[in-house]
Amino acid sequence: DPYARLLLEALKQSGCTVFNDRHFSCENCDGCVSGGFDAATSQIVLCQNNIRQQSHMNRVVAHELIHAFDHCRAHVDWFKNVKHLACSEIRAANLSGDCTLMNEIARFKFGLKGHHQTCVRDRAIRSILAVRKVSKETAEKAVDEVFDACFNDLEPFGRIPHSKADAKRAYRDFQNRDRYTANL
Numbered sequence: 001d002p003y004a005r006l007l008l009e010a011l012k013q014s015g016c017t018v019f020n021d022r023h024f025s026c027e028n029c030d031g032c033v034s035g036g037f038d039a040a041t042s043q044i045v046l047c048q049n050n051i052r053q054q055s056h057m058n059r060v061v062a063h064e065l066i067h068a069f070d071h072c073r074a075h076v077d078w079f080k081n082v083k084h085l086a087c088s089e090i091r092a093a094n095l096s097g098d099c100t101l102m103n104e105i106a107r108f109k110f111g112l113k114g115h116h117q118t119c120v121r122d123r124a125i126r127s128i129l130a131v132r133k134v135s136k137e138t139a140e141k142a143v144d145e146v147f148d149a150c151f152n153d154l155e156p157f158g159r160i161p162h163s164k165a166d167a168k169r170a171y172r173d174f175q176n177r178d179r180y181t182a183n184l
Contacts, residue, residue: 010156016072
């Protein structure tokens, strides 16, 4: 999957190499949660009882790898700062493919102008409420306060990957990003 390949390479370049047997865990989960990132162990949990398709698993892996990347590069305070959590959830919804047009159509959510931003905002709020015991108003306020900065933080992709083809282009760009300055 090009999303995962890019994120794994970015983690490695940031000094946080990921090992499949150490950093990924498949478990049964409560409710309808598909996955999570455990900051205490730097482990990605995939909810095997709630993931039914490869494409869904790929999105969950990409979403959680974005959290791992944020944890590595930005030292996110997951437990005390709801704005940090909101920012990573915005980035994960924006960059993982969660809000692609095809996924939104499959959810029977349609819109034209600003629909991607609306999807990202709504999914970020839902994710915060799923992992933190805060009110909906607190989650909405945190998302609103950091939305513009976090929505526009496209690292390590450099663009919003709206498809696998976009993700492949982003991966090629990522691989070549230092090519022109490497010999200076």
